[in-house]
Amino acid sequence: MGFFEKLKNGMAKTRKNIAEKLNAVFAAFVRVDDDLLDELEETLILCDFGVGTTEKIMERLRQEIKLERIKEVDDVKERLKDIMFELVDFEFPEETFPKIILIVGVNGAGKTTSIGKIAHLYKEQGKSVVLAAADTFRAAAAEQLTIWADRAGVPIIKYGEGHDPAAVVYDAIDSAKAHGRDVIICDTAGRMHNKKNLMNELGKISRVIDREYPEASRETLLVLDGTAGQNAIFQAREFSNTVHVDGIVLTKLDGTAKGGFICAIREELGIPVRYIGVGEGMDDLQPFDPRGFVDSIID
Ligand SMILES: Nc1nc2c(ncn2[C@@H]2O[C@H](COP(=O)(O)OP(=O)(O)OP(=O)(O)O)[C@@H](O)[C@H]2O)c(=O)[nH]1
Numbered sequence: 297m298g299f300f301e302k303l304k305n306g307m308a309k310t311r312k313n314i315a316e317k318l319n320a321v322f323a324a325f326v327r328v329d330d331d332l333l334d335e336l337e338e339t340l341i342l343c344d345f346g347v348g349t350t351e352k353i354m355e356r357l358r359q360e361i362k363l364e365r366i367k368e369v370d371d372v373k374e375r376l377k378d379i380m381f382e383l384v385d386f387e388f389p390e391e392t393f394p395k396i397i398l399i400v401g402v403n404g405a406g407k408t409t410s411i412g413k414i415a416h417l418y419k420e421q422g423k424s425v426v427l428a429a430a431d432t433f434r435a436a437a438a439e440q441l442t443i444w445a446d447r448a449g450v451p452i453i454k455y456g457e458g459h460d461p462a463a464v465v466y467d468a469i470d471s472a473k474a475h476g477r478d479v480i481i482c483d484t485a486g487r488m489h490n491k492k493n494l495m496n497e498l499g500k501i502s503r504v505i506d507r508e509y510p511e512a513s514r515e516t517l518l519v520l521d522g523t524a525g526q527n528a529i530f531q532a533r534e535f536s537n538t539v540h541v542d543g544i545v546l547t548k549l550d551g552t553a554k555g556g557f558i559c560a561i562r563e564e565l566g567i568p569v570r571y572i573g574v575g576e577g578m579d580d581l582q583p584f585d586p587r588g589f590v591d592s593i594i595d
């Protein structure tokens with residue numbers, strides 16, 4: 297299956313939801329007027345674009361319709377797509393190696409699974425990868441990451457439960473240097489005894505990286521459950537208040553019709569989406585492609 301086919305399949309529920317509703321609106325109107333625009337506005341809100349983001353989209357759309365004297369309903373649709381694209385469009389800076397990626401996010405968001413998939417993506421690019429099992433809070437965490445390391449065919453640095461996570465990262469850096477690895481990906485705990493502990497732990501890991509591997513480029517990715525809706529935005533705010541987040545990994549989009557929410561994330565958090573998860577398999581993670589996204593949810 298091609299890249300775009302896979303994306304379209306993964307976004308099928310969202311596509312069905314959004315495309316059906318929007319197409320129904322566009323089919324119901326022959327003239328571009330306020331009634332059409334009101335219907336569109338309502339539909340976007342229903343499709344989880346979020347109130348603030350919907351307002352922004354509609355304001356732009358109204359402006360362009362007026363400025364460019366748009367008279368055809370079909371042209372409104374194309375404009376709408378362009379505006380959505382502009383909202384999510386972002387180009388990440390070109391990657392440099394060695395690179396260390398810190399994966400953060402609440403329990404069950406899909407951190408471990410996404411790490412396996414990201415490792416696989418890098419391997420396919422010919423990069424050598426090592427995983428660091430720095431979620432030492434839960435006994436099963438290292439075992440789960442080991443399963444993904446095996447699937448992706450990459451080595452893993454791990455210790456027992458309760459071991460200092462920063463020490464795991466320290467050793468992973470050591471090993472990466474010794475073996476000339478290009479990418480280290482660190483799993484972290486989603487929950488601790490309390491939030492303060494978790495944030496302290498992330499801070500400590502971060503300082504170890506600063507001290508031991510200043511020459512590596514760094515990327516902190518926040519994993520969010522795509523089915524969590526507004527709650528995921530709340531979590532993202534909490535995390536980004538304590539750690540600098542470079543990008544979002546939005547998982548489980550295959551399980552939701554609420555993919556319109558991607559537009560809201562960028563708009564409300566100011567953090568770009570880096571990867572999207574569209575299934576449980578190794579190949580079911582894609583670098584987020586703004587144009588592909590828009591084309592995959594609207595005909
Ligand atoms: N359908 C679907 N399921 C996913 C996706 N990503 C992750 N999952 C599932 O979500 C569940 C939780 O994933 P994990 O990777 O274990 O999540 P985690 O954040 O590491 O969880 P903790 O280690 O418990 O904090 C698993 O059952 C995964 O298979 C996705 O893109 N699509």
Ligand SMILES: [Mg+2]
Binds near residue numbers: 431437440483
């Ligand atoms: Mg995990």
